[in-house]
Amino acid sequence: MSNSVPALARLDEVVACCSPMVREPLDEEVAADLARMFKALSDPVRLRLLSLIASHEGGEACVCDLTGPFDVSQPTISHHLKVLREAGLVGSERRGTWVYYWVLPAALTRLSSLLRTPAGTTATTAGAAG
């Protein structure tokens, strides 16, 4: 616990659970686990579904709220929701006729903090590349 890392910076990690991947090489198993979560985010429909659920009133949404905004069929939406659920990004529950989905913030926070870069490199130069 005696690093050259400022205490406040470490506090974030403890709360969020993980050290940023830019600090030390990712363990093989951890990488496999994280890759599964990122794979769930690697489809535009799923990304929009997740965003739609999270920003929905009350923090949860019925499947019936989610099929409208998309050009794909209902079974396809159902498939994508399953992928998100199995990746641990959302939870779901049936209430009577309808099934509701909500985001699991801990999962997003885990990924967010993993991708965090050291303060200072926050980079206003987004988009510049080689």
Place this chain on the structure above:
Amino acid sequence: MSNSVPALARLDEVVACCSPMVREPLDEEVAADLARMFKALSDPVRLRLLSLIASHEGGEACVCDLTGPFDVSQPTISHHLKVLREAGLVGSERRGTWVYYWVLPAALTRLSSLLRTPAGTTATTAGAAG
């Protein structure tokens, strides 16, 4: 510009470029763009490569530093590096015989802030799910 969002919370977004996806539904084009970046992160080998590059001394690594830790062939590593580069996550440059790769922090920061959940829901309950 007159939201009910605290000024300090918005400051983060400005620096990082984007509003978290849990705040409002993702635009269709934006989602497609982001999905491309997440897809680059959706493979364990690429995740480890990225982490290896970022945490390497000097913030950059030669390809020759990157082939050792993996069980896959050198052309496969080269392929994965290309995917990371085309996703805008890393930059590269040839210097004499060797080719060096480095992480583009702006890209990681963009994704990180996108996944950020509202303060308070940071959730110490990671892993709990339905």
Place this chain on the structure above:
DNA sequence: GTCTTGTTTCGACAGGTGTCGATACAGCGA
């Protein structure tokens, strides 16, 4: 020039993914 080493590209292949229509299942109300 030729050889050697580091890296990328090519062509091929097995396996995975997104999509659909059809169908099955779950719960409600008549």
Place this chain on the structure above:
DNA sequence: TCGCTGTATCGACACCTGTCGAAACAAGAC
């Protein structure tokens, strides 16, 4: 009970992806 509506599963299909070995390309050494 039957029928209706909301959601999940199934089976099929085109397409994408990760992997390899072989070959090409780049830069330096001889």
